[in-house]
Amino acid sequence: MYRAVLLDVYGTLVRDDGTWEAEAASLVGGLAGIDAAVVAGEWTARFWALADAAHGADFRPLAELTVDSLEQTATHFGVRVDARELAERREPRPPLFPDSLPFLATLDVPVCLVSDADRDRLAALLDHHRITVDSVVTSEDARAYKPRPEPFRLALRRLGLTAADVIHVGDSPESDVAGAAALGIATAFLQRDDRALPPGLAATYTVKTLTALLFALGC
Template sequence: MSLHATSRPRWLTFDCYGTLIQWDEGLQAAVRELLARKQAGHIEPATLIEVYDRHEHALEQTPPHRSFREVAGQGLRLALQELGLPVDDGDIRVLTERISRMPPFPEVVDTLARLKQAGYRLCIVSNTDDDIIAGNVAQLGGHIDRVITAQQAGAYKPAPRLFEHAHAALGVGKDEVVHICASPHLDHAAARDIGFRCVWIDRGTGRRPLPDYRPDATLTRLDEVPPLFASLDW
């Protein structure tokens, strides 16, 4: 699919972590801190992240719905236990406080300002809790009009319910939105299933697109979005 010959969107929705906010870098820093606290230098940060991600994603899709803080805490406990590491009550605080402080990518704030000046309304749709993401949104220059979270929707990506909730909250149909994201596993699956337009920011992390879905456009940085839209006469 292509964005050519499609209508200008009223809203742009964004995945937050990995798209606007430096998720991988921040997560690695949090994991290094946890491993240092536990004197577990024999375990690579990438190993703990891989095991944690597996547990976290499974818990997000397992009823009943729980807050991200609870999901992240349980996922981290399970990952530490699987790797034979001790667990203490401060572990999840290290992770969630790091998440809230993760900064935006260098080009993000200026790009959001350009998109606002071009007349778009901007919304974040994220698999998190309101209080956790608040620290990240505060770093985005005041350009974000709405923030819609898994906590508000009672569902996590890639379940369509989160995006359906977002579209209803914004008062738009799927054809009035373009979603901009970095996560194939979560956001592309929802775009495939619901049918909304999607721009992939492929930041070279090694994440691969789904075998049965191709995004409407693929860019490497957020500041490539305004020129793309200008080329479409939006």
Template sequence: MLSATRPAAVLFDMDGTLVDSEKIWGVALEDLAVRAGGRLSTRARLAMVGTSMPASMALFREDLGQPDRPYAEDVAWLTERVADLFAGGLAWRPGARELLLGVRAAGVPAALVTSTERRLAEVALKTLGAENFDVVVCGDEVRAQKPDPEPYRTAAALLGVPIRDCVAIEDSPSGVTSAVAAGAVVLAVPSDVALPSVAGVHVRSSLVGVDLEVLAGLR
């Protein structure tokens, strides 16, 4: 149960939640599709949002009708392309920077919980500020990625707080499923894809106006 004044910790997703990086992933994936001699459909791209790299590449191969494409080669090329685009700077989602800085200023523990691999997360942290997070859990550092609950449970364990007393902030169906299964209080802020109605999940159109008082009021 959250305290009356603040959660034990705030667990932030990255892509589409804190920064508007899903569009960058979209550009890189479209570039990879062209390189492969095809074109990525909007349906497939939206299905990839919030998923792990293996899941995204499976959707990519299926969409292009190229089931035998070399996974490692595609991932290496995509990672380099995204890293280049990330290095140009990332745009914050509305209200996200203010909330993150408010959490940090209040001394509430914060974690970044992302399906993105560590190498790319480190580039994104140049925008986000590594100093704003006590813990960073990346997709290549857990055995099971979102929608499995392991990433969020790992973040709470590393922070030394009960997951039930944490608020997780997410934008994708995969991320929401992960956070709910982990046992966190969940605030969902849809970005590029619509979210299904999930019992107990709080939904807002943006993080504008969200502060620790708002988070503490979630149950």
């Protein structure tokens, strides 16, 4: 049985419904006279291009990547927005999913959160929801973003365990499932919506809720 659980945060423990991103994309689209979905696609591509390059000595915090990618997107479509001011409107403490606290309360093994988040923002979120776990690894701590291996490896070092000892739980096919599986870590794909894993990618478990996974953890 697994000796610890690695756990994503945004979209897994707390809601991350993309409302703010949709509003920002709609604003840019309205100014440029194009569909918001086109803006969102361009923004997503630019964000991940920045994130893919942001590791090691070239690491940059998530807040910077968000602002810069939004500004680049607006410029690409010939408009200007105050991306930093828009980013300040983002909900800093999104609500928990109803199964999050019952899941954490039932687990009898150590939990390490592994999140693509800036350290201070995540700390404030956990404090707001009164969530205490054994360890927390942010992208800022690892100086890399999932699905790169650095966040997962740092989590294993902090727990003093190997890849075979743990399972990683998350809602992102690429960042969570593919990232953890590349290191030989068992995975649980949390299917919060109707999104499916892409062809060729398989998780150890696929569940609709966190509590549905408890049976596999022996709880």
